[in-house]
Amino acid sequence: MSEPQSTLLLRKQLAELNKNPVEGFSAGLIDDNDIYRWEVLIIGPPDTLYEGGFFKAHLQFPKEYPLRPPRMKFITEIWHPNIEKNGDVCISILHEPGDDKWGYEKASERWLPVHTVETILISVISMLADPNDESPANVDAAKEWRESYTEFKRKVARCVRKSQEECL
């Protein structure tokens, strides 16, 4: 094969997502010439604090994809216990087994080669609805979420508003 497996699989997924879009997000390339860098737009899931928001994020795939996971970073400002202040997403599905520095529970779902952009985003959307405060990436957000929920809600609402303005 002249091209690495990763480019073929990513191309196939992009075509599939364009043909049969999945509810909750849209996906495309940042630069049409680089199949390894994707931009996704996540619609804040209904019945959550993030409802009504439009959150832009980038996915950076390694050449070893799908053997190794991509990295995901929110570009739109977002306040959430499992998203670092710089936008990096920290969920177990984006980490390989053995990569235990995050202190995830042993049984939590890790990266597997069968995962796709779709399964990643389904996990991220469910994380927005249901934060995991066992392994927070944004410690301040996690603390607020637990101890001063009103303040947490206020910050999230501000992010939602800002994301709407940026989208206009």
Place this chain on the structure above:
Amino acid sequence: MENKPSQQKPAENTEVNQDELILQQQRRIEKEISESIALVGEKEPLQSLEREYLEDEVYLSKAKTLGQKYSYIRRTRPDGNCFFRAFSYAYLERLIDIKDEFEKFRELALKSKDNLVSLGFPEFTVEDFHDTFMEVIDKVGAGTEASRLELHKLFNEQGYSDYVVVYLRLIASGQLQREADFYQHFIEGDRTVTEFCHQEVEPMYKESDHIHIIAMSAALGTGVQVRYMDRGAGTEATAHDFPEGVPPAVHLLYRPGHYDILYP
């Protein structure tokens, strides 16, 4: 990165850097290994194993005894995938010479995708791995001397070679999950079979244990003999047949943490 908010900050930061350093070092070692050891090496006379242990009596005597039963060894890269890579290479190599067994295996491989999908594996990605798996099988299926060269070439191309490993891991996982009631007894801790598969079988680079070999040999109906070479008593590397009583189609050498291929 910080762990739990209750921990003190400075301690966390040192921990962070340590973790990063360990991870970086791990990647460096992996890179060194991948640059110096082929995914699957050439066939070498078994004496090359003895030469590794000139200074080590226990291993040397075991290597010598092994030399009475086996003529050649073929080394694989120690990247955690060595069992699956060694097994599939040795099995396909054998099938080059045995036409009807090859056809039977091809039929089984062809059907395996639907079996995995019916177990709940996502079709989109499984199909991708399956296509490449079948491509490799068909490329070495001609049964000629050129098939051997093709097999060796494909198994040393990262793309093909790793996809074969990914797919075999899925087949092994499927086997374990299909017979979960039976395999549950072999799993330590309070993990379910499915959890075990997600953590120890399906991810790349995860090392294989008895249960992986049992699942693989059961899924393909293939006998595997493993010679265990370690510091244990005796002058012989103990043989273990998977499953017991079935004549082995594939012979492997196990040294702690690693599998290579043996040829009688």
